[in-house]
Amino acid sequence: xxxxxxxxxxxxxxxxxxxxxxxxxxxxxxxxxxxxxxxxxxxxxxxxxxxxxxxxxxxxxxxxxxxxxxxxxxxxxxxxxxxxxxxxxxxxxxxxxxxxxxxxxxxxxxxxxxxxxxxxxxxxxxxxxxxxxxxxxxxxxxxxxxxxxxxxxxxxxxxxxxxxxxxxxxxxxxxxxxxxxxxxxxxxxxxxxxxxxxxxxxxxx
Amino acid sequence: xxxxxxxxxxxxxxxxxxxxxxxxxxxxxxxxxxxxxxxxxxxxxxxxxxxxxxxxxxxxxxxxxxxxxxxxxxxxxxxxxxxxxxxxxxxxxxxxxxxxxxxxxxxxxxxxxxxxxxxxxxxxxxxxxxxxxxxxxxxxxxxxxxxxxxxxxxxxxxxxxxxxxxxxxxxxxxxxxxxxxxxxxxxxxxxxxxxxxxxxxxxxx
DNA sequence: GCATGGATATATCGGACCGATATATCATCC
DNA sequence: GGATGATATATCGGTCCGATATATCCATGC
Numbered sequence: 001x002x003x004x005x006x007x008x009x010x011x012x013x014x015x016x017x018x019x020x021x022x023x024x025x026x027x028x029x030x031x032x033x034x035x036x037x038x039x040x041x042x043x044x045x046x047x048x049x050x051x052x053x054x055x056x057x058x059x060x061x062x063x064x065x066x067x068x069x070x071x072x073x074x075x076x077x078x079x080x081x082x083x084x085x086x087x088x089x090x091x092x093x094x095x096x097x098x099x100x101x102x103x104x105x106x107x108x109x110x111x112x113x114x115x116x117x118x119x120x121x122x123x124x125x126x127x128x129x130x131x132x133x134x135x136x137x138x139x140x141x142x143x144x145x146x147x148x149x150x151x152x153x154x155x156x157x158x159x160x161x162x163x164x165x166x167x168x169x170x171x172x173x174x175x176x177x178x179x180x181x182x183x184x185x186x187x188x189x190x191x192x193x194x195x196x197x198x199x200x201x202x203x204x205x
Numbered sequence: 206x207x208x209x210x211x212x213x214x215x216x217x218x219x220x221x222x223x224x225x226x227x228x229x230x231x232x233x234x235x236x237x238x239x240x241x242x243x244x245x246x247x248x249x250x251x252x253x254x255x256x257x258x259x260x261x262x263x264x265x266x267x268x269x270x271x272x273x274x275x276x277x278x279x280x281x282x283x284x285x286x287x288x289x290x291x292x293x294x295x296x297x298x299x300x301x302x303x304x305x306x307x308x309x310x311x312x313x314x315x316x317x318x319x320x321x322x323x324x325x326x327x328x329x330x331x332x333x334x335x336x337x338x339x340x341x342x343x344x345x346x347x348x349x350x351x352x353x354x355x356x357x358x359x360x361x362x363x364x365x366x367x368x369x370x371x372x373x374x375x376x377x378x379x380x381x382x383x384x385x386x387x388x389x390x391x392x393x394x395x396x397x398x399x400x401x402x403x404x405x406x407x408x409x410x
Numbered sequence: 411g412c413a414t415g416g417a418t419a420t421a422t423c424g425g426a427c428c429g430a431t432a433t434a435t436c437a438t439c440c
Numbered sequence: 441g442g443a444t445g446a447t448a449t450a451t452c453g454g455t456c457c458g459a460t461a462t463a464t465c466c467a468t469g470c
Contacts, residue, residue, distance in 0.1 A: 088322070
């Protein structure tokens with residue numbers, strides 16, 4: 001699913017400018033999508049070329065003109081075809097987890113900062129979802145999917161936050177202990193041989 | 206964090222070829238990272254240019270030669286600097302959730318297939334994590350980060366799976382009900398005006 | 411005996427896209 | 441009056457993902 005499809009889907013809820021779409025994505029798709037201007041504006045231009053959207057220049061006093069896009073029937077069909085047939089990928093790309101995987105290489109201050117920042121970030125995102133759900137008209141049939149997706153996000157992020165809270169202390173103290181042991185190795189260290197790493201990636205040959 | 210950094214980190218666990226790295230990423234970083242050959246091989250070439258890794262051609266009978274990479278001290282330093290200073294992003298990109306957001310446009314069969322496939326996928330990933338944790342030497346100090354990260358993945362994915370299982374039926378029946386209502390609208394429909402969409406993206410002006 | 415498919419192994423290319431940046435105007439705040 | 445931030449559109453470079461090409465070996469099956 002490309003940014004073009006994102007735009008088609010959003011426009012199925014009503015006309016909007018590129019700027020509107022960016023804000024909509026940030027508020028509503030926040031926890032599972034990102035799209036910057038650098039993707040949205042070219043996408044809209046291509047969609048207009050393909051006849052899947054139309055637009056009208058809307059001039060407003062003072063402000064720069066808005067280019068307001070409108071979904072055509074062909075665009076609606078294309079979007080439905082897309083969501084009916086695309087393989088639904090779900091991908092997490094996390095520097096956060098990658099960094100924590102190497103917790104043994106981090107300074108204690110950095111480790112704690114990384115954990116605390118992530119917890120705070122999750123709190124903010126959960127608050128955003130709460131706002132988003134509250135502001136929606138629940139009785140409207142169109143919101144069943146939105147409600148489900150926001151519920152999913154809330155469940156997943158709550159679980160993540162709880163895990164971080166419950167295991168933060170353990171990780172910090174374990175890393176601290178390992179550091180101390182490296183600094184003052186009082187036990188036997190006969191395991192260490194210069195050329196044999198602890199966790200070889202490939203199996204012995 | 207770029208693929209180059211991924212490679213540096215993985216090589217800190219021992220020498221490996223590009224092929225080894227791909228497999229390592231798939232097994233161990235599965236739930237928070239992806240990197241294809243198209244990213245790994247160019248990354249390794251650049252790292253070698255910069256002196257952060259070295260390599261030796263290892264010829265094996267029959268098989269094509271392996272190019273085995275080795276982390277240099279400079280490479281190790283560069284990696285530690287990277288994880289100490291990079292802002293730890295965490296991003297979810299999910300066609301799955303996007304499609305479900307538009308559940309009201311899906312056929313019932315498609316909706317159920319999407320949900321079931323995702324649940325099965327989560328089961329597979331959870332199994333992968335379990336294997337990964339079992340195969341590791343828990344007493345080794347280097348694995349505290351890995352253990353934490355895998356625990357995180359297990360917690361998050363279990364929560365996601367549970368949510369899907371618990372809410373699958375509700376979503377399917379709600380979408381079904383909405384479809385039926387559209388097909389046989391017996392109640393008043395005075396809300397529908399041709400040009401006023403149900404969920405306008407931008408506020409009224 | 412041999413074809414088929416899968417694992418091992420490296421490499422390239424195009425298209426997509428994210429982030430930074432540029433530009434412009436108006437409202438608001440100090 | 442000047443700084444900041446919101447509104448609004450657009451472009452560009454660097455990065456990366458997916459598909460594809462190439463080559464050889466091993467196991468499986470017919």
